[in-house]
Amino acid sequence: MATFLYRLGRSAFRRRHLVTLIWIALLALAGVGAASAPAATSSSFSIPGTEAQKAFDLLEERFPAAGADGATARVVFKAPEGGKMTDPANKAEVHKAVGALKSGSGQVANVTDPYTAQAVSRDGTTAYIQVSYKVSGMELTDATREALEKTGDEARESGLTVEIGGDALQTVPQTGAGEVIGVIVAGVVLVITFGSLVAAGLPLLTALIGVGIGVSTITALANALDLGSTTSTLAMMIGLAVGIDYALFIVSRYRAELAEGRDHEEAAGRAVGTAGSAVVFAGLTVVIALVGLAVVNIPMLTKMGFAAAGTVAIAVLIALTLIPALLGYAGKRVVGRKAREAGEAREARKARGAGDARGAGDAREAGDARQAAASVPAADKPNMGTRWARFVLRRPVTVLLVGVLGLGAIAVPAASLEMGLPDDGAQPTSTTQRRAYDLLSDGFGPGSNGPLMVVVDGDKAAADRTVTDIKGLDGVAVVTPATPNKAGDTSIITVVPKDRPSSVETENLVHSIRDTTGDDVLVTGxxxxxxxxxxxxxxALLPYLALVVGLAFLLLMVVFRSVLVPLKAALGFLLSVVAALGAVVAVFQWGWLGSLFGVEQTGPIMSMMPIFMVGVVFGLAMDYEVFLVTRMREAYVHGERPAEAIVTGFRHGARVVTAAAVIMIAVFAGFIGSSEQMVKMIGFGLAIAVFFDAFVVRMAIVPAVLALLGRTAWWLPSWLDRALPNVDVEGEQLRTAAPEEDERELVRV
Structure with a gap:
């Protein structure tokens, strides 16, 4: 593989004009497709195999008027102090609002009058209008939402307190601010890392091109493939992350090759042949993690995973082709001006000294051999990575124990993990959804914010028996009489729990109803x-984890030609993810440091969080593992002792991995400021997980374990060594290939 990628890198460097034009043309083509494609709507959400989904399917078939899969809104009214919602003036305002909502939009399916639907509280101070829509919350038009909000504003003018809850006001979370912050921080970190605006700009430029192509393609195909308006969010987040990482790895290796005295074309070829091999396998691990979401068997997640995996594949191709092409344009500007001038002055002094000793001809030959090295500082100067590696080598047991015990302590709260989906009760108190939630809780009880819909597949007698059975269960506040369809073979019963929707008590009630009633009774809503x-x-968590970690283990075994190194990588990843989940539970479920991160209401952890973190963090963690440890493996294969190889790997890779991790942490942390609880939780969880994995696992635990294992770390049974394909990630064949052969093969590429 290294030889093939070496040829590809040199070919892209030489044919830089053609390669650049191809990528620009692809970006333009994707952009035109996105601009001309129909607007994406909300992806149809379904959970095959669940009772709630079976009930929705039955309602769609026999009770379409129920609007079970459409958005809902509740316009909640509270009378002024001392007043009642049954007062004539207040009653007139509510009837006016009912009329306005019925005529406000063609997307409205049904509007209930609170005075005929028993939607007035016992003390008479609170009432609500239930609005059902024909489409989901994300498919509602702006005009429909504006009509809903206008109705509330007009009712407030009469002195009533009016708040609006439900998913009708739901919109696609806006993440642009977080991405902008991440890009700005990425630029600053890259400038500090490389000391050159050109070198810093290349990863940003290519990452944006890759994300542009990926997201534009998703947008162009969204309507045809029912991808939905939210599918591109994950693709954008992951594409930006890996795009910067992969380009950063290639550019860093290119500069290192220049520092060793190679010309620019040769340096580009070797950078793609070595670091590019690591990029390919790192990209494969990310693709495995994202495509593996299909095992959950939720169509929306499967589509999101495949779309994001496609964006990662584009990022890999860009790193292997567009980066070397742009390096051809950059020339010596890939390093800072001061570094170039210092290097040129140093080489000039060396050339003069060589001339005095060997003559002008020898000096000219020596200067030509070191011409590329004149543009960069010496590579063997000890840096922070070198010093840290030597520190770990001196105290591997201490570093290992501190790292493992520290992450283990942080992981303890994960044992109390409670999963669910946040409702309006998790919204900030400044939002109308949260205020409507509180008004309903005060007036009708917490369970009124999440009534259960019980569907009876049978006649009226079966429905009446079901009502009687449910009334005898604990945790039930109200059970409405059964409402049959026109054919009389299906009925709907509304059950209001005593507790809030996201509580454990409500979950127990759902299971009790299902256990008490027969197979013809389905609970949904x-x-x-x-x-x-x-x-x-x-x-799905354990099967998904087994699939992703198992396939990645096999892949890393091929890369590192070792059994223990992939095992260490997988175990380290699991430790960092469990620690990150522990931190999420402590902040969002227990409320520790909640005010610092803007958490106003604690509750269960979003049920997607564990799998989402496994998929995203696993891919990024393997990026760091592959890039850092392949340099160690490369040094070991080329004759260095195990301890020396660890130092070499950190000397060349620690700064790059640190920069990549800081960039990713900044990108994810930018989402913590969101007012959406789910977005805030995702941003915090991913940021803290990357911090744990990059700085504790990869930079501390990994070198400590390798130091203790010594040569055993690279052990592979002879029979397995013969069975595994040799992909030559270390670029051993590049050291033995004859220059003339390289030239002939390059011509054929």
Whole structure:
């Protein structure tokens, strides 16, 4: 592989004009496709195999008027102090609002009058209008939402307190601010790392091109493939992360090759042949993690995973082709001006000294051989990575114990993990959704914010028996009479729990109803759907983890020609992910340091969080593992002792891995400022997971374990060594290839 990628890198460097034009043309083509494609709508959400989904399917078939899969809104009214919602003036305002909502949009399916639907509180101070829509919350038009908000504003003018809850006001989370912050921080870190604006700009430019092509392609195909308006969010986040990482790795290796005295074309070829091999395998681990989301068997997640995996594949191709092409344009500007001038002055002094000793001809030959090295500082100067590696080698047991015990302590809260989906009760108190939630809780009880919909597949007698059975269960506040369809073979019963929708008590009530009633009775609604979704994600976690870690283990065994190194990589990843989940539980479920991160309401952890963190963090963790340890493996294969190889790996890779990790932490941390609880939780969880994995696991635990294992770390049974393909990630063949042969093969590429 290294030889093939070496030829590819040199070919891209030589044919830089053609390669650059091809990528620009692809970006333009994707952009035109995105601009001309129909606007994406919300992806149809389904959870195959769950009772809640079966109930929705039954309702769609026999009770389409129920609007079970459409958005809902609740316009909640509270009378002024001393007043009642049954007062004539207040009653007139509510009826006016009902009329306005019915005529406000063609997307409205049904509007209930609180005075005929028993939606007035016992003390008469609170009432609410239930609005059902024909489409989901993300498919509602701006005009529909504006009509809803206008109705509330007009009712407030009469002196009533009016708040609006439900998913009708749901919009796609806006993440642009977080991405902008991440790009700015990435630019600053890259400038500090490389000391050159050109070198810093290349990873940013190529990452943005890759994300542009990937997201534009998703946008162009969204309507045809039912990808939905949120599918591009994950692709953008992951594409930006790996795009910067991969380009950073190639550019860093290119500069190192220049420092060893190679000309620019040769340096580009060797950078792609060595670091590019690491990029290919790192990219494969990310693709495995994202495509593996298909095992969850939730179509929306499967599509998101495949779309993000496609963006990662584009990032890999760009790193292997566009980066060397742009390096051809950059020339010596890939290093800073001061470094170039210092190097040129140093080489000039060396050339003059060589001339005095060997004559002008020898000096000219020596100067030509070191011409590329004149543009960069010496590579063997001890840096922070070297000093840190030597520190770990002196105290491997201490570093290992501190790292493992520290992450283990942080992981303890993960044992109390409770999963669910946040509702309006998790919104900031400044939002109208949260205020509507609180008004309903005060007036009708917490369970009124998440009523259960019980579907009876049978006649009226079966429905009446079901009502009687449910009334006898604990945790039930209200059970409405059964409402049959026109054919009389299906009925709907509304059950209001005593506790809030996301509580354990409500989850227990759902299970009690299902256990008490027969197979012809199905529990659904938003609350039941959330419970089933959480259970589905929980059941899929172990199979997903086994698939992803197992395939990556085999892949890393091919890369490192070792059994223990991949095992150490997988165990270290699991430790960092569990520690990150512990931190998430401590902040968002227990409320520790909640005010620091803007957490106003504690509650269960979003049920997607564990699998989402495994998929995203695993890919990024393997990026750092592959890039850092392949340099160690390369040094070991080329004759260095195990301890020397660790130092070499850190000398060349620690600064780059640190820069990549800081960039990713900044990108993810930018989402913590979001007002959306889910976005805030994802940003915090990913940022802290990358911090743990990059700085504790990869930079501390990994070298400590390798130091203790010594040569055993690179052990591989002879029979397995013969069975595994030799992909030559270390670039051993590049050292033995004849220059003339390289030239002939390059011509054929």
């Amino acid at each position: 938003a609350t039941a759907m959330n419970i089933d979704f959480s259970q589905k994600m929980n059941d």
